[in-house]
Amino acid sequence: MKKKLLATVGTVLGLSLLLTINAPTSTKADSNLLLASVEWVQAQLNPLQTKVASLEKQVAQQDATIKQLQKAVADGGTVVVPPVTTNPPTGTPAVIYTTTSAKVHSGATRSYKVISTIVANKGLTVIGEHKGADGIWYNVEISATVKGWIFSGDVSTTKPGNFVPSKVITKEATNVRKGATTNYTSLETVAKGSTLTYLGSFKNANGETWYNVQTPKGNKGWVLSTLTEVK
Missing domain, CATH: 2.30.30.40 (SH3 Domains)
Incomplete structure (x- = not known):
């Protein structure tokens, strides 16, 4: 009876030792598999996140255009839909300079409300353009929060000698x-x-x-x- 008991105890201890030795290897393999799965999922999500960010930017631009049009209608102007672009069209100047005291309108025709009058020889950053029936209009930045439209006939792409920074x-x-x-x-x-x-x-x-x-x-x-x- 005593020999059988010792044999049983020996068997149990042997199995415990075997499990103890094998357990870390199994756990490490499972961890590697889990890590690889997480990296694969992340690789699939990154392009989707980029697309979502791009779509959110486009929606914000369209929302800004809609608000501009609503304001123009409220001011009694003729609605001219300006282009919604992330960058000015190819060939559009990055900076223009007023050649005379020029009016900046809330839309791309002279029937829109005048939101600012710029003195001659001032530089303006161009963020877009619109080709209307009367010619080209440039969408320009007046300040960090104010943007408007100025007629191409009132500006030049050549920097004047008496340029006044804005x-x-x-x-x-x-x-x-x-x-x-x-x-x-x-x-x-x-x-x-x-x-x-x-x-x-x-x-x-x-x-x-x-x-x-x-x-x-x-x-x-x-x-x-x-x-x-x-x-």
């Missing part, structure tokens, strides 16, 4: 300071690629050129010219 674009994260030296405290730090309204320029005693600007938050201050570019 905005300042930061080339890197930039401090907007209270005065035109780095000794002045910073009013605000703006990110790279920020658009600031140009107010004027000044060359200090150190020979540095500083631009007087207004930020989208409404702060007025000075930025160093080497950290920015004017348009």
Whole structure:
């Protein structure tokens, strides 16, 4: 009886040892299989996420166009549907310059409401164009939040000699300071690629050129010219 008991105990211990040795290998294989499955699913989701982001951007652009048309109708203008594009058509200038005091309309005909009047020799960034019955109209940025349409006959693609900047674009994260030296405290730090309204320029005693600007938050201050570019 004692021998049988010892034999049984030995068998149980042997099986336990065998399971203990084999268990990590099985667990590792299962983990590798699970990891491969997760990576495969992620690879399938990435293209879908990109498409969703693209569709969301198109919907936002279309929504902005609809609101612009609704405003134009409310203002009594003739509805001219501007193109919805992610980039201006090939051949469209990136920047245009006013050759005279030019009016910017809320739509691509003169019957639309005038939303801004731009003095001569000002540069404007073009974000689109529309070919109407009277000629080409350019969709331009007046500010970070205001966009409108200007007739091609009132502008030129050639930069005038007496060009007056209208905005300042930061080339890197930039401090907007209270005065035109780095000794002045910073009013605000703006990110790279920020658009600031140009107010004027000044060359200090150190020979540095500083631009007087207004930020989208409404702060007025000075930025160093080497950290920015004017348009």
